[in-house]
Amino acid sequence: MSIQIQKVSKAFGTFQALKNINLDIPDGKLVALLGPSGSGKTTLLRVIAGLETADEGAILFDGVDLTNAHVSNREVGFVFQHYALFKHMTVFENIAFGLKVRKKRDRPSASAIKEKVNELLQLVKLEGFAERYPSQLSGGQRQRVALARALAVEPRILLLDEPFGALDAKVRKELRRWLRKLHDEVHMTSVFVTHDQEEALDVADQIVVMNEGKIEQLGTPDEVYDHPASPFVYDFLGNVNLFRGRLNQGKLNVGSAQIEAPEHLDATNLEAVGYVRPHHLSIEKVQKSKDSIPAIVIFSHSVGPVVYIEMKLQDSEEYVEAEISKEEFSGLDLKKGDVVYVYPKKVKVFIPEDFVI
């Protein structure tokens, strides 16, 4: 089932949560709505579910307009951020709820319900937990019950609000891989909300980056990560170094170094900023090219196999960070206070308009 979101706006009082959102979510994909808090991602998810109504615009499933349809008629599975399991019901009753509230003629028999619930318990790897209460489960187990409960009604679309937000790092990683696997098995159009870029990059087919109620960029994880469309996306999807300089005919002048910016050939003498990821910054102890930028090593620390080196640019006094492998680091033999030459292997130059970072 595909989802079409057309010109959707939504305000809460004076706060404009969504501003004219247009988005097509293709059938069978796992899509992440990624953004900082207040970016409107959860509101958009709730509008798709029908838990909020849009002030303007339309929501269509497979081309059928459901803008005014009630949540209970949209056939969406919604997994809530804090699970929202029914506290007074067992795991079994929680999962069976959606089947038991059906109208009599659509309701499966008690034995069919039992079979379905057991099947789902197997799917979420919680066999033997049927008679437990939510309070007797761990966070990860509760999350899987919430998922099984949503899947029990065989929804056309699965919507997940910060599904792993309240879990610890290890469980979160396990569970999101498991969700990815599950999605590959059932191939249901799924949309999940997250503020964790790593999570979005790890599991999603498509990422929708949102900021201040608008969509900043839409694309596959690789597209979004490698070709960010805006400074916001660049900054939000990982660490980034800024090289401020003047842009002139496709070249960014940072001190005496020149950085190629072929997408800005027609720019003349503009202030601009080059965005460089820490792992795209190479470090040399001797200046091999005049386009290397001199810097002083301030601090270095290693996290597992990678070493982060913090440096201060000699000309502009700005701080930059590079990420290199441990072998490379020991080969360079860097000490605090050493003068090095950094060279950006990959840069994206943006001309500042009204943004500030």
Add this chain to the structure above:
Amino acid sequence: MEPHLSKSIEQMSIRKRKDSKESKLVKVVLISIAILYLSLLLFVPLTAIFVKAFEQGVEVYLAAITESDALSAIRLTLLVAIIVVPLNTIFGVAAAWAVTKFHFKGKQILLSLLELPFAVSPVIAGLVFVLLFSPRGVLGPWLVDSGMKIIFSVPGIIIATIFVTVPFVARELIPVMQAQGTSEEEAAVSLGANGWQMFWRVTLPNIKWGLLYGMILCNARAIGEFGAVSVVSGRIRGMTNTMPLHVEILYNEYQFAASFAVASLMSIMAIITLIIKSMIEWKTNKQEGKGV
């Protein structure tokens, strides 16, 4: 590092011991004050009621509570409670629902209005209804024309009692429902439940102890209300006398033993209410203890 660390822990525990010594004294003093206060103001009078009630023997006691006026007062009191408690329960749930699950203008005003019966003296409340419904009151002529009698009859007593006991259920439920939020209800609806199913299967089980607690408080006040009822009832013996009014009349007629006998009945009701209330509290605490 280690010895230093253990030293600082030692220091901390010394300080703690000193603190706990002081707080122990405070604790004993406070508990004694509370117990003394409560026994003087509650326990002694309560015992006195029973002593007085049985002063002239069990026979007088039984006669007092089985006499026809007393029985009619008991019946009327129970009738009022049976009508008032369900009405205020329905209203309380609806009001608490509106306040906690929806955003709307005038919410604060509604909340303040809910508290109003607590702020207004019951006698004033009774007077308001007299002014409204008595034959010379605002709605009086219309009521006379349509042959309805509210003041100095049972409907008036019920209306006055409803007014006085309106806040109890809503006040108990609002914090409970606020703490629970709306996500379980949203989950139920997203799974295809209609409003009715959502209420009975999800909301009600979550609020049932708070609801019962509110109903018990409402019931206790409905049975015990004196001021407002006294103004609107007209105190017609055997007809519009509730138990509290009956107690007062007997007392004013120097029938002390009988008066205290009826009062002891009310005290027993109050004690039973208190026991049920404590059981509910115990039960809720247990539930919260294992809750999410």
